[in-house]
Amino acid sequence: MRAVVLTEPEELRLVDLPEPDCGPHEVLVRMRGLGLCGSDLAVYTGSRPVDAPWLMGHEGVGEIVAVGGAVEDRQVGQQVAIEPNYCCGRCPACCAGFTSACPNRVIVGMNHPGLLAEYVAVPAAFTWPAAATVAIEDLVCTEALTVARSAIRRSGVGPGDRCLVVGAGSQGLLLCLALQELGATAFVQEPHEGRVELARSFGAAPVAGDDGFDFLFETSGVPQALHDGLGRVAPGGTALLVGISTRPLELTSADLVYRQITLRGSLIYDHPADFDDTVAVLDRGAITPGKVLQARFDLTEAAEAFASVRSVAGKSWISF
Template identity: 55%
Template sequence: MRAVTLVSPGAVAVMDDWPEPVRGPGEVVVAVHGVGLCGSDLAVVAGHRPVPALPWVLGHEAFGVILSTGREVTDRRPGQRVVVEPNYPCLACGPCRAGVTSGCRARRAAGISEHGLLAERVAVPARFTWPVPDSWDDADVVCVEPLTVAVGAVRAGGLRAGDPCLVVGAGAQGLLVCLAVRQAGGVPYVVEPHEGRRALASEVGAEIAAEDARFPVAIETSGVPEAFEATVDRVADGGRLIVVGQSSRPARLSTFTLVQRRLTLRGRLIYDHPGDFAHTIALLRDHDLRPGRVLRARFELADAPAAFAQAADVPGKSWISLPRTEEDS
């Protein structure tokens, strides 16, 4: 079968002879219909996030249809349309038992610690597949995973109805945070150097932040240390700064500033199983969120190398759609 792999740092190739997935008793095989690209995929491709082996199957934001189920699986069935929750915590360690599976010490992550989901078929633990209605647009379904990150970040900010919220960076994650801020009753204001991304942020209902405005809540999505430093100055005294963008380069923040200005600084990592995905899917069912509005570029599987090459430069989220064969449509 075909799979999109990293063959060496910077080089992405579509392989035609990748082995079929081997399903465990608690797993399902999913025929993948679409995979979104995000910053962590690009970090893997660039070689900033080393992977255990090469070639390495990329991608983690996948949806598709269940083809077959392992013998221990009783609550999923072939033909079901599902989104994959691509982080698999152990559910047994201290953080997992406390409900904070994002802190799992043995967490497996598709595309990072094990092969990714950008292949025609993948084996996934059944409990990390989430059934979604057939009627939902592919564009909305492919955004479920990054939207879950966005909704969690906004919740961590403790935003109250009517609050303005500074959203730093209007890449795909920043745009989804803007939608989540609106959904929470707040008003998103973006800061973003790229003009095309600013325009897209306006399209999804965000304002452009004035230079001198201060905000009770700010969410940093860019992962650029200088942007983090500038964001600190824009949080109102007593305000909260939630960080989801990451960099290994240090950023400067004095404890004098932190204390004197009574700031709350919080890092927020992905989502916790199972509550956060369940929450996002309920939001999509009950509200007109249409996260697919942040998508711009759609690529066929054969054009995956081009998709990765342009993903960092074009505004909006890119995704790859896979052909549907007879048995999974």
């Protein structure tokens, strides 16, 4: 089977690998699409080191073509989204339902070989069957949309709330879509004019001197952007940090205490409820995240696909 591996930073190679075996608790998936995000770019550029040659990719979807002997609730022919964070299910965090904090988490494409191959073997419990009516373009956004919807769930946003989304990369754009599906109002702050225009086409409003936002969702990971965004939050408001940076924040306790702002981080999602809920929303046709996809590539164009993540106003993906 064909697969794409990273041989050194920013060097990808299309190789031929043996088709994986399907274990008793696994399903074999014929891949149909794979979305790309900033985490993939970090691996691609070498800022997130891996042992080369490394099989890339984690936002995968496809069709089940074989089912392990111990699997009873998955069937050949189902189209599925793959949940690429395998929690252990045994640690205190997992037992508390906080699987995103699992210290034993297997992270596909980061500390475990990825999904950028024609066939992959995946634990059945981490595949999510979707209705046949769900378009592949919408399905390929499932993982990233689940990250956005989990941040919204943790924030407590409700219908009518005014929300500032800082950063309109693919995660920010999906947040805008998910907020509007909930009935909240999304405003976007982003220096890339193409991304602002795309967000506006989804119904988000650009920020023009507005402040007094009930909620802030920071997706860029830029400390200064968070600092500026916090200044626009209403007293008693909530800020959700989705973007990640290792640089210190320009923040004092007085910034939070006097205005009584809640500051919270949101990492991926919790298994199994968050992925299950997102797929159910896709099945109902309540949201069509595929409109965020702005650049489509073939498997043979993987290098161009990964490089495009830096500049595309929207999300890039690879179609099989």
